[in-house]
Amino acid sequence: MSVVIAGSVALDNVKTPQDSQENLLGGSASYAALAASIFCQPIHLVGVIGHDFPKPHLDLLASRGITLDGLERNSGESFTWTGEYHDDMNSRTTHKVGLNVLEQWQPQVPEAAKTAKIAVAANMSPDNQMQMLDQVQADFVAADTMDLWINIANERLHDVLKRIDLLVINDSEAKEFAGTTNLVDAGRKLQAKGPRFVIVKRGEHGSFLFGEKPEDFFACSAYPLHSVFDPTGAGDSFLGGLVGWLAANGKTKPTFEDLKTAAVHGSVAASYTCEAFSTHKLQTVTLADIDARIAELRSYTNF
Numbered sequence: 001m002s003v004v005i006a007g008s009v010a011l012d013n014v015k016t017p018q019d020s021q022e023n024l025l026g027g028s029a030s031y032a033a034l035a036a037s038i039f040c041q042p043i044h045l046v047g048v049i050g051h052d053f054p055k056p057h058l059d060l061l062a063s064r065g066i067t068l069d070g071l072e073r074n075s076g077e078s079f080t081w082t083g084e085y086h087d088d089m090n091s092r093t094t095h096k097v098g099l100n101v102l103e104q105w106q107p108q109v110p111e112a113a114k115t116a117k118i119a120v121a122a123n124m125s126p127d128n129q130m131q132m133l134d135q136v137q138a139d140f141v142a143a144d145t146m147d148l149w150i151n152i153a154n155e156r157l158h159d160v161l162k163r164i165d166l167l168v169i170n171d172s173e174a175k176e177f178a179g180t181t182n183l184v185d186a187g188r189k190l191q192a193k194g195p196r197f198v199i200v201k202r203g204e205h206g207s208f209l210f211g212e213k214p215e216d217f218f219a220c221s222a223y224p225l226h227s228v229f230d231p232t233g234a235g236d237s238f239l240g241g242l243v244g245w246l247a248a249n250g251k252t253k254p255t256f257e258d259l260k261t262a263a264v265h266g267s268v269a270a271s272y273t274c275e276a277f278s279t280h281k282l283q284t285v286t287l288a289d290i291d292a293r294i295a296e297l298r299s300y301t302n303f
């Protein structure tokens, strides 16, 4: 079972209260693909990089069973994101976004990836998401987005919502997009715009999953971490882990119950991302690591 994931492949410059590092492997597709690859391989990555993209980053992705046939190499500069976390690590400031090669890019899904049963349009412009979705024949399609696209490409984002089975979005963006201050209301309003399932991510507080029936609601816990080092990419890792679990378990037409289990696995995958800069911890995670944290989380949340 394979998964195709399109999105940004970035060079991130990240500052936290403890440290700062530059030219880190980042991007929505990189995180999602690495998290998915814990559960299922191959993962087909669709993205674009520039001439300045370090080879070790590519070698790392390939070493985790991520196929790079859909990764376009462009002579321009790579997409870059520069951000800073503040004391409580829950708030961050984006200092600079260098769209660079992303500006003119149109995703090209390789032949081998077109028949993947699960497709993810990770965070990128809604135009790019639509271009990607036009090329795949997946049974299950998931997408993420962010405030930038809600503000500058709202109409196009509504088109994306009509094409997907699952929207994953963070809490403040869900409220903004749905035009409400209540999170449950936001989840249901977004669902009414198209997707059968909506997940609202709530950072260290976990996430809310909304299914088709009014009683289909699940509060997914985050794994309680003692210290968060760099949460960049946690949302993308959540989505990647979720679809990786679905693929590994043959759930290409998932029920609400399947999505509950998938969300818990995504949540645990994301916890590893927060423990080191960039993908440094995520890229070492095994299924046994995931299972151990799932067991812990089960004991913390059952009563």
Ligand code: AMP
Pocket (backbone or CB within 6 Å): 007, 008, 010, 011, 012, 025, 026, 027, 028, 080, 081, 097, 123, 124, 125, 148, 231, 232, 233, 234, 235, 236, 237
């Ligand atoms: P998250 O922390 O889950 O919001 O994801 C952060 C990742 O998203 C970083 O690695 C960035 O490179 C990437 N990113 C930031 N802004 C954008 C954007 N406008 N389009 C696509 N990816 C982005």
